[in-house]
């Protein structure tokens with residue numbers, strides 16, 4: 001606390017934390033962001049620009065006003081100027097807020113429907129937050145849908161909660177625990193309802209809210225602001241110097257060509273500044289021709305907000321940057337202001353290296369990855385690495401013929417990785433044709449986890465089919481005895497009655513005697529007059545034996561025979577397919593190996 005006071009007295013200011021909203025589809029991310037923006041507008045703070053490009057700011061004064069009834073619970077004074085929310089929720093855009101080894105986002109709200117609990121994208125959001133090391137709180141949304149809940153619009157959660165009957169409170173606690181807190185524990189996070197958290201550095205705060213009725217929004221904003229200024233002061237210290245940011249999206253600006261929507265996380269960006277950013281063809285050095293910001297408005301629900309030129313913007317900010325050549329940049333690339341041509345060159349080199357590091361090109365086996373932006377490419381590559389899926393080639397852009405050629409080359413090493421994973425990109429027609437010709441499978445999706453899941457499912461099926469095929473071809477252990485009095489034919493082929501003592505015999509299996517001598521192969525098996533494809537332990541069947549074999553000379557009534565397993569097969573049984581053997585097959589295999597080792601002492605010795 002003493003530190004905070006000193007910061008203020010020396011006049012060093014903090015910028016707004018940049019906040020993102022993540023979570024599963026339909027859990028209420030968009031509704032929550034609308035609600036948050038609404039609070040800023042209805043509070044009517046004159047003179048404050050609350051609308052940015054791609055982002056909205058909730059000023060500190062609004063948060064303080066909302067948190068007024070919670071004074072006892074959240075006793076702090078805000079020294080951050082507010083919170084900057086990225087307007088588009090979800091991790092697809094979030095991935096573009098990339099910053100070497102982390103994120104431009106300072107904090108995240110993970111939205112979870114308290115009634116539905118964790119869903120695939122909830123897990124994926126947590127993975128991505130972990131990967132980018134972004135601290136988060138959880139909004140347990142839709143409390144108004146808890147049976148019996150009586151809504152008190154726009155009141156703090158604590159206030160509304162106290163007004164509910166006990167059974168409703170208990171139901172909320174149960175859902176909060178089962179669907180949210182317990183699930184967080186399962187993925188390695190200690191968590192608790194925000195007002196029960198003692199140490200926010202160790203425990204994730206969960207805030208029950210309704211984005212629809214506004215209940216709990218006060219606590220959500222207050223906790224967010226409080227945590228950010230308490231734990232992120234170093235990150236939020238504002239530098240008066242040249243701006244640093246990231247390109248969130250490139251878009252057409254009517255009459256001005258392509259423009260870049262940029263999030264500035266440090267410093268000041270001015271019209272005319274020399275800026276450096278990155279593209280796929282190399283770094284881009286240019287000058288800011290115009291900076292555009294939304295006109296300040298009191299009314300939030302205006303469909304298209306008009307942009308107007310401004311001279312400068314201060315971090316944190318979302319701004320549209322118009323500059324020559326900016327169309328050569330790529331979303332997810334850093335953008336820096338340079339103070340000299342010399343510095344611009346150095347920054348360009350730094351950016352070039354950073355972007356090249358994300359684009360993979362090897363000669364090895366692995367999948368081919370194409371993504372729409374640098375951020376999604378980075379997230380995909382990370383996710384693949386975590387799953388130990390090798391990558392041969394990864395880049396930004398539509399799937400083109402050369403990508404298929406890479407996959408074909410990969411196929412020569414390992415056919416299971418000869419696929420293309422296309423994230424949110426088009427497949428060019430000639431690439432489609434080429435892929436069809438070479439039987440290269442292209443997986444496409446605009447949800448990362450879905451894309452990976454589709455591929456993994458296919459991969460598992462291929463591996464399993466391959467395994468089945470290989471397994472089918474292995475000769476299994478089998479042990480039979482020629483039943484005395486059941487010789488039907490002595491040769492060409494010999495036909496005898498046998499009982500299966502262990503394992504299995506099938507047509508085509510070679511047989512050997514107990515002394516290891518090969519005596520022909522099983523031709524046909526008949527069980528009570530019917531031809532069968534196998535005979536297992538306990539069965540008595542008639543078999544015909546093909547090969548140079550004469551009953552009475554090579555074999556005789558009462559003899560025990562084994563399947564003659566080639567050494568390669570025996571090794572497979574002992575290693576890869578051990579679990580596929582039944583217990584009696586295992587016993588028989590041991591006996592076979594013993595016989596074989598009498599002739600060949602190193603038979604089926606595995607390391």
Ligand code: GDP
Nearest residue numbers: 024025026027028029030031141142210211212
């Ligand atoms: P997103 O896909 O996560 O952005 O979810 P949306 O914000 O689009 O919400 C999905 C649906 O849930 C919409 O029909 C919303 O009206 C509804 N919804 C969102 N928040 C709440 C809430 O707190 N209570 C209720 N009852 N419905 C909600």
